[in-house]
Amino acid sequence: MRASTPDSTADDPLDDFERRSITLRSATRTVYVAGRGPAVIVMAEMPGISPHVARFARWVRDAGFTVYMPSLFGKDGAYPQAEAGLAVMKRACVSAEFRAFAANESSPVTQWLRELARLAHEECGGPGVGAIGMCFTGNFALSMMLEPAVLAPVLCQPSLPLDDTGAIQIAPEEAAAVKERLEREDLTVLAYRFEGDRYCPAQRFAAYAQALGPRFVPKVLPASAANPTPPPFFEKIVGGPHSVVTAHLIDAAGEPTSAARDEILAFFARRLHPA
Numbered sequence: 001m002r003a004s005t006p007d008s009t010a011d012d013p014l015d016d017f018e019r020r021s022i023t024l025r026s027a028t029r030t031v032y033v034a035g036r037g038p039a040v041i042v043m044a045e046m047p048g049i050s051p052h053v054a055r056f057a058r059w060v061r062d063a064g065f066t067v068y069m070p071s072l073f074g075k076d077g078a079y080p081q082a083e084a085g086l087a088v089m090k091r092a093c094v095s096a097e098f099r100a101f102a103a104n105e106s107s108p109v110t111q112w113l114r115e116l117a118r119l120a121h122e123e124c125g126g127p128g129v130g131a132i133g134m135c136f137t138g139n140f141a142l143s144m145m146l147e148p149a150v151l152a153p154v155l156c157q158p159s160l161p162l163d164d165t166g167a168i169q170i171a172p173e174e175a176a177a178v179k180e181r182l183e184r185e186d187l188t189v190l191a192y193r194f195e196g197d198r199y200c201p202a203q204r205f206a207a208y209a210q211a212l213g214p215r216f217v218p219k220v221l222p223a224s225a226a227n228p229t230p231p232p233f234f235e236k237i238v239g240g241p242h243s244v245v246t247a248h249l250i251d252a253a254g255e256p257t258s259a260a261r262d263e264i265l266a267f268f269a270r271r272l273h274p275a
Contacts, residue, residue, distance in 0.1 A: 006051030012077040014054060017069065024115035030071040031116065035061035038126030038272035041068050041117055041144070045135035045156075045243055046092065047085035047233055048074020052246035053134070056261070063265045064273060066124045070116060072109065072137065080247065085233035092136060093162070100136070100160055103167035106143040106174060107160070113140055114147035121149035128152070130268040134246065135159045135199070139169045142189060142208075145178045152271035154264055155191040155208075156244050159199040166203035168211060175211040182215035189216050190267050192260055194241035194248070196223045219263075225256035 006012065017032035032049070040060050044053045049071060057067045073095075074088040093100040097109040117129045128151030131141040138158025144150045160169040168175070182188065189212060193200040205218045226241030226248040234247045241248050245264065249257040 006055055006079075009079055010051070011079050012049075012051040012054045014049070014077045016058070017054075017067075022070075022116065022119070024119065025112050027112055029112070030076065032057070032069040032071070032076070033067065034058070035064075035066045037064045037066055037124065038129065038268075039068055039117070039120035039124040040065045040130035040132065040152075040268055040272070041070070041113065041120065041141075043070065043113070043131070043133040043137035043140055044072060044074070045137065045246060046073070047080055047088035048072075048078060049076045050078065050080045050231070050246065052080075052231070052243070052249070056245050056249075059261060059265065060268070063269065065130070065268060066120070068116060068120045070113070080231040080233035082232040082236040086237050089136075089237070098136065098160070099169070101163045103161045103164050103169060105171045106169060107140065110140050110143040114144050114150075117144055117147045117150050126272055127274060128272060130154070130272055132156060132264065133158065135243065138200070142168075142178060143170055143174065145181060145187075145189075146174060151185075151187060152268050153189050154267065155189060157193050157197055157200040157242055158191070158204065158208075162199070165199075165201050166207055168204070168207045170211075172211075179212050179215065182212065187215065187271075190219070190264065191216060192219045192221065192244040192264075194221050194223050194226055194244065196240065197242050198240060199238070199242060219260065221256045221260060225250070227257070 130152035132154040133140040141153040230247040
């Protein structure tokens with residue numbers, strides 16, 4: 001059964017997820033786990049694991065996967081208010097783990113996430129692991145392709161580096177290694193953005209296409225397809241259509257954002273539930 005629409009202002013207790021403390025590379029993080037089947041790593045957008053991010057994770061769970069949702073920043077389950085969300089974003093921007101303004105290198109936190117993918121594969125089995133990043137974490141799913149267990153990467157509105165919209169946040173030699181793997185194993189990278197998104201503009205997707213070639217599969221949704229009444233953080237701080245499968249998704253038949261969600265779930269199914 002599909003997850004319901006988040007309440008307009010309520011926090012999400014996340015009480016249908018198992019709350020685990022996982023230590024990898026000498027760092028301990030909270031990871032919310034739910035479901036059965038092959039693993040999918042769901043990485044939250046700014047400002048954290050919001051009710052809309054949790055809703056998407058439940059859709060993944062209900063599609064037949066085990067969701068691993070790591071807490072990377074912000075207050076887990078919090079409804080995205082403007083000022084609180086902006087404070088989280090400012091702290092993340094100066095964090096050494098994320099290097100929000102660094103082009104041509106991966107954020108250090110992606111090393112921990114690759115270890116999480118390896119652990120999830122060991123725990124859940126199957127042919128491999130899916131990974132989806134959003135906004136601040138959008139590019140992380142690509143860097144995670146350096147872990148052989150990751151077979152189904154999805155990049156939603158990848159927004160780093162913040163100061164160079166025509167760059168991507170991965171070292172050139174790592175991008176080359178990912179490209180070689182995509183070709184060798186016949187894999188693809190699925191990517192989504194809204195037309196006119198100032199954090200993830202056309203130049204960003206062009207940089208990915210140049211680095212990865214035709215294995216990078218871009219999907220651009222019209223700005224008119226976005227939910228016109230997102231939470232305050234997205235309305236006041238982000239200031240335009242941005243979050244394809246969370247805050248700006250319209251959960252109704254015939255909506256482009258709902259179609260994008262279903263396409264992502266089908267992508268995970270093809271890679272992780274082979275016939």
